[in-house]
Amino acid sequence: RKEVEQDPGPFNVPEGATVAFNCTYSNSASQSFFWYRQDCRKEPKLLMSVYSSGNEDGRFTAQLNRASQYISLLIRDSKLSDSATYLCGIQEGSGNTGKLIFGQGTTLQVKP
Amino acid sequence: NAGVMQNPRHLVRRRGQEARLRCSPMKGHSHVYWYRQLPEEGLKFMVYLQKENIIDESGMPKERFSAEFPKEGPSILRIQQVVRGDSAAYFCASSKAGGPYYEQYFGPGTRLTVT
Secondary structure: OOOEEEOOOOEEEEOOOOEEEEEEEOOOOOOEEEEEEEOOOOOEEEEEEEOOOOEEEOOEEEEEEOOOOEEEEEEOOOOHHHOEEEEEEEEOOOOOOOOOEEOOOEEEEEEO | OOOOEEEOOEEEEOOOOOEEEEEEOOOOOOEEEEEEEOOOOOEEEEEEEEOOEEEEOOOOOOOOEEEEOOOOOOEEEEEOOOOHHHOEEEEEEEEOOOOOOOOOEEOOOEEEEEO
16 A cells, blocks of 8 residues: 555546545554645645644635544635635654655646 | 745656756755655655655666765756656655655755657
Protein backbone atom coordinates (compact mmCIF):
# COMPACT_ATOMS: atom_id res chain seq x y z
CA ARG A 1 0.00 0.00 0.00
CA LYS A 2 1.30 3.45 -0.92
CA GLU A 3 2.05 5.84 1.93
CA VAL A 4 -0.20 8.52 0.48
CA GLU A 5 -2.88 7.82 -2.11
CA GLN A 6 -5.06 10.02 -4.25
CA ASP A 7 -7.53 9.27 -7.01
CA PRO A 8 -5.73 10.66 -10.07
CA GLY A 9 -9.00 11.57 -11.81
CA PRO A 10 -9.48 13.52 -13.95
CA PHE A 11 -12.51 15.04 -12.31
CA ASN A 12 -14.45 16.86 -15.02
CA VAL A 13 -17.00 19.26 -13.56
CA PRO A 14 -19.02 22.20 -14.89
CA GLU A 15 -18.46 25.70 -13.63
CA GLY A 16 -20.29 26.33 -10.41
CA ALA A 17 -20.18 22.71 -9.30
CA THR A 18 -18.99 21.50 -5.92
CA VAL A 19 -16.25 18.90 -6.03
CA ALA A 20 -14.40 17.00 -3.33
CA PHE A 21 -11.14 15.07 -3.30
CA ASN A 22 -9.83 12.66 -0.72
CA CYS A 23 -6.30 11.70 0.19
CA THR A 24 -5.59 8.64 2.33
CA TYR A 25 -2.44 8.03 4.31
CA SER A 26 -1.07 4.85 5.82
CA ASN A 27 0.98 6.12 8.77
CA SER A 28 -1.26 6.73 11.75
CA ALA A 29 1.53 8.80 13.35
CA SER A 30 1.27 11.46 10.62
CA GLN A 31 1.12 14.89 12.16
CA SER A 32 0.75 17.58 9.54
CA PHE A 33 -1.31 17.75 6.40
CA PHE A 34 -1.31 20.14 3.50
CA TRP A 35 -3.04 20.70 0.17
CA TYR A 36 -1.06 22.11 -2.72
CA ARG A 37 -2.17 23.15 -6.16
CA GLN A 38 0.08 22.51 -9.14
CA ASP A 39 -0.53 23.93 -12.58
CA CYS A 40 0.99 22.25 -15.61
CA ARG A 41 4.79 22.59 -15.60
CA LYS A 42 4.72 24.90 -12.58
CA GLU A 43 5.72 24.56 -8.96
CA PRO A 44 3.32 23.33 -6.27
CA LYS A 45 1.65 26.26 -4.52
CA LEU A 46 0.47 25.87 -0.95
CA LEU A 47 -3.30 26.02 -0.91
CA MET A 48 -3.96 25.36 2.75
CA SER A 49 -2.86 23.54 5.84
CA VAL A 50 -5.29 21.02 7.28
CA TYR A 51 -5.98 21.29 10.98
CA SER A 52 -7.76 18.83 13.23
CA SER A 53 -10.66 21.24 13.48
CA GLY A 54 -10.84 21.69 9.73
CA ASN A 55 -9.90 24.75 7.76
CA GLU A 56 -11.87 27.00 5.44
CA ASP A 57 -10.60 29.64 3.05
CA GLY A 58 -13.23 31.17 0.83
CA ARG A 59 -14.56 28.47 -1.49
CA PHE A 60 -12.09 25.89 -0.19
CA THR A 61 -12.64 23.67 2.86
CA ALA A 62 -10.18 21.09 4.12
CA GLN A 63 -11.00 18.39 6.66
CA LEU A 64 -8.99 15.80 8.54
CA ASN A 65 -10.38 12.42 9.57
CA ARG A 66 -7.77 10.78 11.78
CA ALA A 67 -9.87 7.71 12.53
CA SER A 68 -10.13 6.78 8.87
CA GLN A 69 -6.78 8.32 8.00
CA TYR A 70 -7.71 10.64 5.22
CA ILE A 71 -7.91 14.34 4.45
CA SER A 72 -10.35 15.96 2.09
CA LEU A 73 -10.57 19.11 0.03
CA LEU A 74 -13.92 20.57 -0.95
CA ILE A 75 -14.18 23.23 -3.63
CA ARG A 76 -17.47 25.09 -3.91
CA ASP A 77 -18.66 27.12 -6.89
CA SER A 78 -15.88 25.84 -9.13
CA LYS A 79 -14.21 28.34 -11.46
CA LEU A 80 -12.42 27.67 -14.72
CA SER A 81 -9.27 28.86 -12.98
CA ASP A 82 -9.54 26.03 -10.45
CA SER A 83 -8.44 23.60 -13.18
CA ALA A 84 -5.17 22.15 -11.91
CA THR A 85 -3.67 19.15 -10.15
CA TYR A 86 -4.23 19.04 -6.41
CA LEU A 87 -1.53 17.39 -4.32
CA CYS A 88 -1.80 16.33 -0.73
CA GLY A 89 1.37 16.42 1.33
CA ILE A 90 1.75 14.58 4.62
CA GLN A 91 4.40 14.98 7.30
CA GLU A 92 4.91 11.98 9.51
CA GLY A 93 5.28 11.74 13.25
CA SER A 94 8.03 11.63 15.82
CA GLY A 95 11.57 12.00 14.62
CA ASN A 96 10.33 13.41 11.39
CA THR A 97 12.45 16.08 9.84
CA GLY A 98 9.53 17.71 8.13
CA LYS A 99 9.86 16.03 4.77
CA LEU A 100 6.62 15.92 2.87
CA ILE A 101 5.28 12.74 1.35
CA PHE A 102 3.02 13.54 -1.57
CA GLY A 103 0.23 11.72 -3.28
CA GLN A 104 0.20 11.37 -7.05
CA GLY A 105 -2.22 14.26 -7.34
CA THR A 106 -5.83 14.61 -8.46
CA THR A 107 -6.49 16.41 -11.72
CA LEU A 108 -9.47 18.74 -11.85
CA GLN A 109 -10.88 20.09 -15.11
CA VAL A 110 -13.59 22.70 -14.77
CA LYS A 111 -15.60 23.11 -17.99
CA PRO A 112 -17.64 26.15 -19.06
CA ASN B 1 10.91 39.01 -4.91
CA ALA B 2 10.96 37.40 -1.49
CA GLY B 3 10.01 33.95 -2.77
CA VAL B 4 12.14 30.86 -3.19
CA MET B 5 14.52 31.31 -6.09
CA GLN B 6 15.99 28.58 -8.23
CA ASN B 7 18.37 28.72 -11.13
CA PRO B 8 18.79 27.83 -13.80
CA ARG B 9 15.16 27.32 -14.74
CA HIS B 10 16.13 25.01 -17.57
CA LEU B 11 19.32 23.00 -17.87
CA VAL B 12 20.39 20.72 -20.69
CA ARG B 13 23.25 18.33 -20.13
CA ARG B 14 24.74 15.52 -22.16
CA ARG B 15 25.09 12.10 -20.59
CA GLY B 16 28.17 12.00 -18.36
CA GLN B 17 28.24 15.73 -17.61
CA GLU B 18 27.62 17.35 -14.26
CA ALA B 19 24.53 19.33 -13.32
CA ARG B 20 24.46 21.98 -10.59
CA LEU B 21 21.13 23.29 -9.41
CA ARG B 22 20.91 26.27 -7.07
CA CYS B 23 18.28 27.31 -4.58
CA SER B 24 17.95 30.42 -2.43
CA PRO B 25 15.31 30.08 0.29
CA MET B 26 12.57 32.56 0.99
CA LYS B 27 13.61 35.53 3.10
CA GLY B 28 13.56 34.58 6.76
CA HIS B 29 13.73 30.85 6.01
CA SER B 30 16.75 28.77 6.91
CA HIS B 31 15.52 25.26 6.07
CA VAL B 32 15.74 23.89 2.56
CA TYR B 33 14.22 20.77 1.02
CA TRP B 34 14.86 19.31 -2.43
CA TYR B 35 12.21 17.30 -4.27
CA ARG B 36 12.23 15.60 -7.66
CA GLN B 37 9.28 15.14 -9.98
CA LEU B 38 9.83 12.63 -12.75
CA PRO B 39 7.58 12.78 -15.82
CA GLU B 40 4.18 11.29 -14.99
CA GLU B 41 5.25 10.62 -11.41
CA GLY B 42 4.65 12.28 -8.09
CA LEU B 43 6.82 14.64 -6.16
CA LYS B 44 9.49 12.75 -4.19
CA PHE B 45 11.55 14.04 -1.28
CA MET B 46 15.30 13.94 -1.76
CA VAL B 47 17.12 15.83 0.99
CA TYR B 48 16.63 18.32 3.83
CA LEU B 49 19.34 20.78 4.79
CA GLN B 50 20.02 23.57 7.19
CA LYS B 51 23.02 25.87 6.91
CA GLU B 52 26.16 23.69 6.79
CA ASN B 53 24.20 20.59 7.80
CA ILE B 54 22.48 17.75 6.00
CA ILE B 55 19.62 16.74 8.28
CA ASP B 56 17.88 14.05 6.24
CA GLU B 57 19.12 12.57 2.98
CA SER B 58 16.95 9.49 3.03
CA GLY B 59 15.55 10.25 -0.43
CA MET B 60 18.84 10.83 -2.19
CA PRO B 61 20.06 8.23 -4.68
CA LYS B 62 23.12 6.50 -3.25
CA GLU B 63 25.46 7.50 -6.03
CA ARG B 64 26.14 10.61 -8.11
CA PHE B 65 23.87 12.92 -6.11
CA SER B 66 25.01 15.32 -3.41
CA ALA B 67 23.67 18.45 -1.77
CA GLU B 68 25.03 21.26 0.33
CA PHE B 69 23.84 24.45 1.96
CA PRO B 70 26.90 26.52 2.82
CA LYS B 71 27.05 29.24 5.40
CA GLU B 72 27.02 31.81 2.62
CA GLY B 73 25.22 31.42 -0.66
CA PRO B 74 22.52 29.20 -2.06
CA SER B 75 21.89 25.52 -1.53
CA ILE B 76 23.33 23.39 -4.33
CA LEU B 77 22.09 20.05 -5.62
CA ARG B 78 24.82 18.40 -7.63
CA ILE B 79 24.37 15.49 -10.00
CA GLN B 80 27.53 13.93 -11.38
CA GLN B 81 27.71 11.90 -14.57
CA VAL B 82 24.08 12.51 -15.46
CA VAL B 83 22.06 9.80 -17.18
CA ARG B 84 18.81 10.06 -19.16
CA GLY B 85 16.84 8.87 -16.15
CA ASP B 86 17.88 12.02 -14.26
CA SER B 87 15.71 14.13 -16.59
CA ALA B 88 13.09 15.61 -14.31
CA ALA B 89 11.89 18.75 -12.61
CA TYR B 90 13.83 19.49 -9.43
CA PHE B 91 12.02 21.67 -6.92
CA CYS B 92 13.43 23.34 -3.87
CA ALA B 93 11.23 24.30 -0.95
CA SER B 94 11.97 26.31 2.16
CA SER B 95 10.43 26.67 5.58
CA LYS B 96 10.91 28.95 8.55
CA ALA B 97 11.88 26.06 10.80
CA GLY B 98 12.29 22.33 10.56
CA GLY B 99 10.07 19.48 11.63
CA PRO B 100 6.35 19.02 11.19
CA TYR B 101 3.75 21.79 11.11
CA TYR B 102 5.96 24.29 9.31
CA GLU B 103 4.67 25.10 5.87
CA GLN B 104 6.97 24.62 2.92
CA TYR B 105 7.00 27.00 -0.02
CA PHE B 106 8.30 25.88 -3.37
CA GLY B 107 10.51 27.57 -5.91
CA PRO B 108 9.79 27.53 -9.65
CA GLY B 109 11.97 24.49 -10.21
CA THR B 110 14.81 23.55 -12.51
CA ARG B 111 13.90 21.36 -15.47
CA LEU B 112 16.83 19.13 -16.25
CA THR B 113 17.02 17.48 -19.64
CA VAL B 114 19.73 14.92 -20.29
CA THR B 115 20.43 14.25 -23.95
